[in-house]
Amino acid sequence: MYDTDWTVIETAESTFNSTQLHHKETVFTLGNGYLGTRGAFEEGYPGACPATLINGIYDDAPLVTTELANCPDWLALVIMIGGDRFRLDQGDVLSYQRSLDLRRGILNRWVRWRSPAGHIIELTFERFVSLADQHVLALRCQITSVNYAGAIEIHTSLNGYPDNQGLMHWESLNQMGRGYAIGLHVRSRHSKHEVGMAAQLSVVGVEQLETRAIAFQGFPTLVTQFEMQVGQSVTLEKLVTVFTSRDNRVPFDAALDKLNHLPGYAILLASHITAWAKVWEINDVVIEGDPTAQLAIRYNLFQLLSAAPRHDDRVSIPAKTLSGFAYRGHIFWDTEIFLLPCLNLTQPALARNLLTYRYHSLPGARRKAQTQGYEGAMYAWESAETGDEVTPTWVPGPDGKGLVRIWCGDIELHINTDIAYAIWHYWHVTGDDAWMRMYGAEIILDTAVFWGSRAEWNPSHQRFEIRNVIGPDEYHEQVDNNAFTNRMVQWHLQIAFETLEWLRQVDPAHAATLEQQLDLTGDRLQHWRDMIRHLWVPTDLVTGLIEQFEGFFAREDIDLAEYEPRTRSMQAILGIEGAKERQVLKQADVIMLLYMLRDGVFGDGAVHYDRQILQTNWDYYVPRTDHTYGSSLGPPVHAILACEMGKPDEAYEHFMRSVLVDLADVRGNAAEGIHAASTGGVWQAVVFGFGGVRLTKSGPVATPHLPTHWTRLHFKLIWQGQPYEFDLRPARVPFTVPNTQPGRLPIQGVIFDLDGVLTDTSEFHYLGWKRLADEENLPFDRTANEALRGVSRRDSLLRLLNGRSVSEDELQEMMTRKNQYYLELIRTITPDHLLPGVNQLLTELNAVGIRVALGSASKNAREVIERLGIAHHIQAIADGYSVAKSKPAPDVFLYAAQQLDLAPGHCIVVEDAASGIEAALSAGMWAIGLGPNERVGKAHLVLPNLTDVHWEMLLQQLSDAVRRTAIELSLQQLVQNRR
C-alpha cells in the first residue's frame, strides 16, 4: 500500500488476492454515522463480505442475542463487455489502483482491464456515503473503451439478500422498478425494523440507450444497454437513498420520494466534500516528520468520525464501528473511555449524542440490576438497542470445539463507573450544565446506587469488598477485589456526592425529585460515605505496588520473552485456564486505573496518583502484558503513560502498534472490522501523550513529548466552547531529562516573576494607582494595593472601580494615565533597586548553565530589567505583550519555557503572588513562593525572599520538599484506601 498524507492507496501488487479481500473491505469502509458500507467491490465476488450496517438496525441472532443486520447491498453494479462480465479474477488486470481520499471521504478505483475475449477497457469508479445528507449514497463509474467497439450491458441492482455470515435477517415487503429507478422495502424478521432503499441510474455520454427494470424477487435490477466506440467514454451515476422505520414512518415512500427530488451527482458530491472540510477544520491532526504516522492518524480519525452518529441519540458507536461483523454491533466501554475524549474536546455535540444513548438505555440498566437482585442501574457490558445485556453467554470454543462460558455480561461491572467517568469528563470539558442536570446526574447517581447494593462488608477485615468480577484484563475472570474496579467505584461515589451537592444548588426541585425517585435517603448516603472510606484497594503501603486483584501475585509468574516470536495471543497459546492461572494480562488494568485517574484529567489539578506509584506499577505490569495480541485497547494507554514517564521510544512503539492496527492489519484481525477503541485511543495518545495536554482550570495546556523525529504536531481542541490551537515543535534542545545528581529534580531553567521577586516596584505601582484613585475620587490605600499583587493592569483598575460603570474608552484612558505615572516613577530605577540576593543568584545560574527567563504580567518588564542592570543575565522575556491571558493562566510561563526551549517540567518559577503560583502549577512547573504561607503556601517550596539564597542549596531544598510532598500524598492515598 502506498500512502500520501491524506490518501490511502492500494496498488496492483496487493490487488485481488482473496486473503486480503476482507482486510481491504474493512480498510476502505465509508460511513456517515447513520450507516457504514464496507469497501467491497461493486461487481461482487464469491467469498466477498459486502456489508452496509445501519446504526440501530439490530435483529435477533442465535447465541449473540442481537446483531446489526447487514442491510441490502446498494453497490451492486455489473458491467458486461461483449458478453464478458467485468471482474478482476478473470481476464487480465493491466493496471490497478484503489485509493481512499480521507480529506474528502471518497473511495476511487482505476482499472485497465482486458476481457478474456481481448477487449480492453478502462474503468474509473468513485463512491461516497454522504456526510452532508445521511440518507444519500452515490457511486459513479466511467467506462472508456481502449480497443472495443460493440455492446455494453449494465446491471444496476439493490440486493435484498445480504447475510450476516450466513444468517439472513430480511423478509421482502415490496419492490419497484420503473424508468431509471428501482426500490426495495424489507423488514427484519424479529425486530421488525423496516428499511426502504431506492436507486436511480443516469448514463452520460451515449445517445441511444435502452433501459428496462427487471423485478427479480428481492433484487430489483435495471438493465441498460448501449453501443460503444473505440476511444469513447461513458459515465454511469448510481444515486441511492435510504430510510428506516427508526427515522421515518414510511421508509420506502421516503426513499422513493427523496430520490425523485435529489439534485445531480456533482452537487451531492460538492456538499459532501464541504461537510468533510468542516469536520477536518477542527479535527485534523498534523504530524510533520513522520509520513506514516501522519497518514495513519488521519485514517483513524476518518473512521472515528465516519462512525459517530450525528442526528440520533439512541445509538452509539459499536466496537467495530459500522464496518464489520465482529462484536455484532454491540456497544462496550470502548465508546466512553476510548472514543469520547476526542469527541468531548473536538465535537461536543456528537459526544452528547453518545452519552444520551446511555440515558435512554437506563431502563435496560435498571432491569439488569433488578434481574440480578441489585438496586439502581447496572449497565450492560455489551449493549444494543434497549440497554439490556446482550453479551453472549456461550460462544464456540477455540477451533470451533465445544462452547465457552462468557462471564462478562454477568460480572464485568466496571462499565458502570466508565460511563460515570465519561459523563464527568464531558461535563468538565464542555461545561454543559443543562445536559448534566437533565441527564448526566441521574446516570451518575443511579449507577452509584447499584454499587451501594453490590459491595459486601467483610467483617473479619472490617472493609468493603467487591467480589466475583472481571476487571479490564479479561484473561482473569471471577476475581475478587479488582483494584481498578474498587478504586473507580470509590471515585464514582465521591463524584456522586459532588453531583448531588451541585444539583441541589442549581436545581433544587430536580434534585428533590431524583432523591425521591432513586431513594437517596440519608442512610444510603451514609452507606456511600462508609464505602468510600472502607472499600479495599489491594495495595502495598510501603512500595505503592497495587495488586491487580486479590491473589494475583500468588499466581504463577511468566516471562513473556520465552514465548517470542509468536503470532497468537497468550490466551490462545496457554489456553483459557492457563492464562487465568498466570500473571499475564490481556490489557492495561492497574495501568488503566493510573491513566484514568491521572493528574489533571478533570482540570482540577488534583494529584491522583504520583509518578513514583506509576513507575512502580509500570515496572511490574508492563512486562507481563500481552501488548501484541492481547486487547487492542492496551497500546494507546501504554503510549500515553510512557510519554509521561519520559520513555519516548517505548511510547512510539505502542503508538504505532495501535495507529496501524487496521491499515497494516497488525493483529491479523482487521478483516472483522475497524478497531473503534483504537481510533480514539490513538487520538488520546497524540494529544495527551505526545502533546502532553493537561486540562487545567483555565483551559488545556500542552507540555509536549514529541518523538525525536516529529518536527511538528498541530491540533485543535474545544474547551468550554472556546477553540484552542496547539502548534507544537520539538525543542531545539530536546526535552530529555538532563543528567542530574540522584535525588535532584532535573531543572534546566528558572523563570522569575518581576515585581516582588527581582525588584519591588509595588511602591511605584501603589503611587501610580493612588494618584489616579485620588483624581477619580476612588477609595484606595496600601491594604487595597496588597491585593493587586500579580494582577493585570486592567483587572487592577476594575477592582479599584469596584463596580462603578465606565465606558471602554474611559477604562483605556485611565489605564494609560496610571501607566504614565508609573513610567515616570520607574525612570528613577537603578541597580540599587534590585532586591537582596538577586544579583548573586542570577550570576550563579548563568555560571552553571541554567537558563533564565522573566515571566511577568507587566508591559514595562523590559525597561525595568534594563534599568536594574540585569538584562544580560536573562535569556528570554515573557511579558504583558507575549500572551493574551494573564496569571493564574499558565500561558506566560509556558511562553517563557518555550522561549528557553525547555519542557515545563524542567523549569522552576519564582513568584511572590498566589495567582503566579497557581499559574506555575497549572503550567506543570516547580514553584518557589516568596512571602508568607497564606499567600504562596501552595508552592512546592516557600522562602521569605532571595536573601542569601544559593543555587545548589535552592535546588536541594526544592527537591527534598517535592519528595516529601509526594511521599505524603501517596501515603495519604494509600492510608485512605486502606481505611
Ligand code: BGC
Ligand atoms: C476487550 C474489551 C473491549 C472489547 C471490545 C475485548 O477484547 O478486552 O476491553 O471492550 O474487546 O473492543
